[in-house]
Amino acid sequence: MQNKKPLKLVKIGGNIIDNPTELKQFLLDFSKIQGLKVLVHGGGKSATKMAESIGLTPQMIEGRRITDAAMLEVVVMIYAGEINKNIVAQLQANDSNAMGFSGADGNLIASTKRNHTSIDYGYVGDVKKVNTSLLETLLNHQIVPVFCAITHDGKGQLLNTNADTIASELAIALSELFEVTLNYCFEKPGVLFDSEDDSSVIENINPELYSKLKAEKAIHSGMIPKLDNCFNSLSKGVQEIRIGQHAMLKDSDTVCTIIKL
Amino acid sequence: MQNKKPLKLVKIGGNIIDNPTELKQFLLDFSKIQGLKVLVHGGGKSATKMAESIGLTPQMIEGRRITDAAMLEVVVMIYAGEINKNIVAQLQANDSNAMGFSGADGNLIASTKRNHTSIDYGYVGDVKKVNTSLLETLLNHQIVPVFCAITHDGKGQLLNTNADTIASELAIALSELFEVTLNYCFEKPGVLFDSEDDSSVIENINPELYSKLKAEKAIHSGMIPKLDNCFNSLSKGVQEIRIGQHAMLKDSDTVCTIIKL
Numbered sequence: 163m164q165n166k167k168p169l170k171l172v173k174i175g176g177n178i179i180d181n182p183t184e185l186k187q188f189l190l191d192f193s194k195i196q197g198l199k200v201l202v203h204g205g206g207k208s209a210t211k212m213a214e215s216i217g218l219t220p221q222m223i224e225g226r227r228i229t230d231a232a233m234l235e236v237v238v239m240i241y242a243g244e245i246n247k248n249i250v251a252q253l254q255a256n257d258s259n260a261m262g263f264s265g266a267d268g269n270l271i272a273s274t275k276r277n278h279t280s281i282d283y284g285y286v287g288d289v290k291k292v293n294t295s296l297l298e299t300l301l302n303h304q305i306v307p308v309f310c311a312i313t314h315d316g317k318g319q320l321l322n323t324n325a326d327t328i329a330s331e332l333a334i335a336l337s338e339l340f341e342v343t344l345n346y347c348f349e350k351p352g353v354l355f356d357s358e359d360d361s362s363v364i365e366n367i368n369p370e371l372y373s374k375l376k377a378e379k380a381i382h383s384g385m386i387p388k389l390d391n392c393f394n395s396l397s398k399g400v401q402e403i404r405i406g407q408h409a410m411l412k413d414s415d416t417v418c419t420i421i422k423l
Numbered sequence: 424m425q426n427k428k429p430l431k432l433v434k435i436g437g438n439i440i441d442n443p444t445e446l447k448q449f450l451l452d453f454s455k456i457q458g459l460k461v462l463v464h465g466g467g468k469s470a471t472k473m474a475e476s477i478g479l480t481p482q483m484i485e486g487r488r489i490t491d492a493a494m495l496e497v498v499v500m501i502y503a504g505e506i507n508k509n510i511v512a513q514l515q516a517n518d519s520n521a522m523g524f525s526g527a528d529g530n531l532i533a534s535t536k537r538n539h540t541s542i543d544y545g546y547v548g549d550v551k552k553v554n555t556s557l558l559e560t561l562l563n564h565q566i567v568p569v570f571c572a573i574t575h576d577g578k579g580q581l582l583n584t585n586a587d588t589i590a591s592e593l594a595i596a597l598s599e600l601f602e603v604t605l606n607y608c609f610e611k612p613g614v615l616f617d618s619e620d621d622s623s624v625i626e627n628i629n630p631e632l633y634s635k636l637k638a639e640k641a642i643h644s645g646m647i648p649k650l651d652n653c654f655n656s657l658s659k660g661v662q663e664i665r666i667g668q669h670a671m672l673k674d675s676d677t678v679c680t681i682i683k684l
Contacts, residue, residue: 212500216476235505239473243504244496247573247581251527255579261529266512267522268566296564303560305529312508318516320508 169198169301169340172410173329175348176206179245188347189249191411193256198301198340200332201260202309203249204325209240229284229322237322238264241310250308260306265289265313266320268296271328273313273321287313287321289328292335326388330395337399344395344403345410352406352419353389355380363406367421369393389421396423430459430562430601433671434590436609437467440506449608450510452672454517459562459601461593462521462569464510465586470501490545490583498583499525502571511569521567526550526574527581529557532589534574534582548574548582550589553596562601587649591656598660605656605664606671613667613680614650616641624667628682630654650682657684 172192178184192201210220213236221228229237246262253260265271265287273287300307309332311325326346333344352363364375372389375381381389392403404410406418433453439445453462471481474497482489490498507523514521526532526548534548561568570593572586587607594605613624625636633650636642642650653664665671667679 212477216473238508239500239504241504242508243500243502247499247503247525247527250525251575251581252579254527254530254575254577259529260527262525262527264508264511264523266508266515268520269515299564303557314512314515316515318513320512 166339166341167198169200169336169342170195170345170410171200171202171329171333171336171342172345172347173202173325174204175325175346176204177349178347179203179206180208185249186252189252190256191408193253193258195410200297200301200307200309200336201249201253202311202325202329202332203241203245204311205237205241205245208244209237212236212240223281223283228282229286231285234285234320234322238312238320242312246308246310253306253308258306259304260308261300262308262310264310264320265323265328269293269314269316270296270307271309271313271323271331272316273323275315275319275321285319285321287315287323289313289323289331292332294335294339297332297336298339326391330391330400333400334395334398337401342400344392344400346403346405347407347409348405349407351417352409353381353385363417364419365417367419369423392421393423396421427600427602428459430461430597430603431456431606431671432461432463432590432594432597432603433606433608434463434586435465436586436607437465438610439608440464440467441469446510447513450513451517452669454514454519456671460567461558461562461597462510462514462567463586463590463593464502464506464569464571466498466502466506466572469505470498473497473501484542484544489543490547492546495546495581495583499573499581503573507569507571514567514569519567520565521569522561523569523571525571525581526584526589530554530575530577531557531568532570532574532584532592533577534584536576536580536582546580546582548576548584550574550584550592553593555596555600558593558597559600587652591652591661594661595656595659598662603661605653605661607664607666608668608670609666610668612678613670614642614646624678625680626678628680630684653682654684657682 242264250260250262270293272291273289276283276286313321313323333342355362403421404418408416409418503525511521511523531554533552534550537544537547574584594603616623664682665679669677670679
């Protein structure tokens with residue numbers, strides 16, 4: 163187990179996807195990453211826009227989209243179709259041999275339809291199993307997998323799945339075979355001491371500091387489940403997690419938040 | 424070159440895709456095919472419906488869709504997203520390890536934007552190169568490639584491409600490595616002597632009979648370019664072409680048109 167190859171898993175959020183100039187720059191930077199890499203992308207605003215333009219009203223409960231059959235059609239079209247294929251085509255233009263996937267493709271990510279006691283989330287999946295052996299084969303053939311946030315239940319049903327969760331589940335599963343760094347790229351430079359001040363990036367967090375910052379209420383609300391999720395991934399084998407707009411870049415002068423055990 | 428493995432390449436048309444019951448049965452039949460296989464699917468009516476529901480007016484010239492930027496977005500969403508991923512999920516449920524592709528994925532099908540002297544087809548691509556070596560790798564790993572009719576130019580531009588052409592170009596390219604049978608499945612039982620009479624299937628055509636039937640006007644109009652295209656594929660290495668609703672089935676009592684040199 164000493165000889166695991168490094169692998170960078172990068173997740174980009176909707177704000178980057180919604181901005182063609184930023185997306186182009188991001189994909190150029192991503193293409194320059196040497197070695198094994200995987201991209202996971204969220205959806206951005208285009209699914210909501212499309213849903214509205216065909217007369218659907220998107221519903222959210224606790225930050226999660228409620229995915230009825232009509233909304234599932236929309237997210238499959240937008241995430242697996244428009245966004246995924248445009249990202250793949252741009253990466254190909256940058257000489258990255260990208261291949262776009264939903265979880266159904268090659269049974270790469272199987273999930274289970276969420277069965278919540280009080281809320282019916284609709285066609286939403288929780289990740290059950292990652293097909294690491296096929297992913298390893300693809301990576302060994304210099305393929306750059308690009309995942310959208312759609313999975314399947316193995317019985318013919320596609321399921322809408324949170325992109326952050328896909329990224330962390332892929333990172334955990336792949337850490338059996340590779341030394342995985344997970345990079346969450348979003349519009350902020352990192353986890354902030356003060357959410358109004360972009361210069362207040364917390365550059366390193368370990369479990370001790372995290373406990374301290376939570377106790378001091380320096381970290382609160384929405385960041386707590388995100389960071390809990392990060393520490394969970396680290397405890398399950400992920401080497402390091404980086405959060406921030408340029409998290410995946412290696413330059414020592416790039417600011418981001420580095421999370422390690 | 425004596426030891427080429429057989430490979431079945433199957434193309435399904437829009438009428439099957441538009442009918443969920445027929446599509447389900449087709450995918451069950453397709454899953455039962457033993458050995459190496461590839462599926463190519465057309466688009467059906469849902470791209471036109473979607474275009475209309477968001478206020479676009481589809482334009483056709485000489486049977487080809489004119490693909491402006493807005494229409495390209497629609498066909499990418501519908502073909503590479505909705506249709507492709509639903510087919511893949513259903514095949515997975517049938518225990519076929521399907522993986523859905525546009526030509527951009529893995530640079531599997533590169534094309535050139537059509538440059539016509541009098542008609543501007545818009546974002547329409549003519550196939551330039553098939554990445555047979557990557558396809559061979561995937562097939563050797565028991566993957567069942569499922570292609571939609573979207574390709575790319577290698578410079579970041581997705582292009583709408585005729586599904587029949589994709590099927591024949593894939594068949595020609597793969598015939599370097601495999602013994603390829605190309606099956607065009609559509610709503611008719613085969614090429615008909617009388618287009619009004621489904622029992623008038625021409626069961627076998629070779630170049631001699633084809634010349635004769637053309638001279639007698641028994642075969643005319645739309646069938647001529649289709650059959651010319653078939654004989655072109657056969658002359659470039661494809662072993663056999665079958666046309667008809669159940670063309671891909673092996674049963675000796677299944678009626679279809681078999682085209683050979």
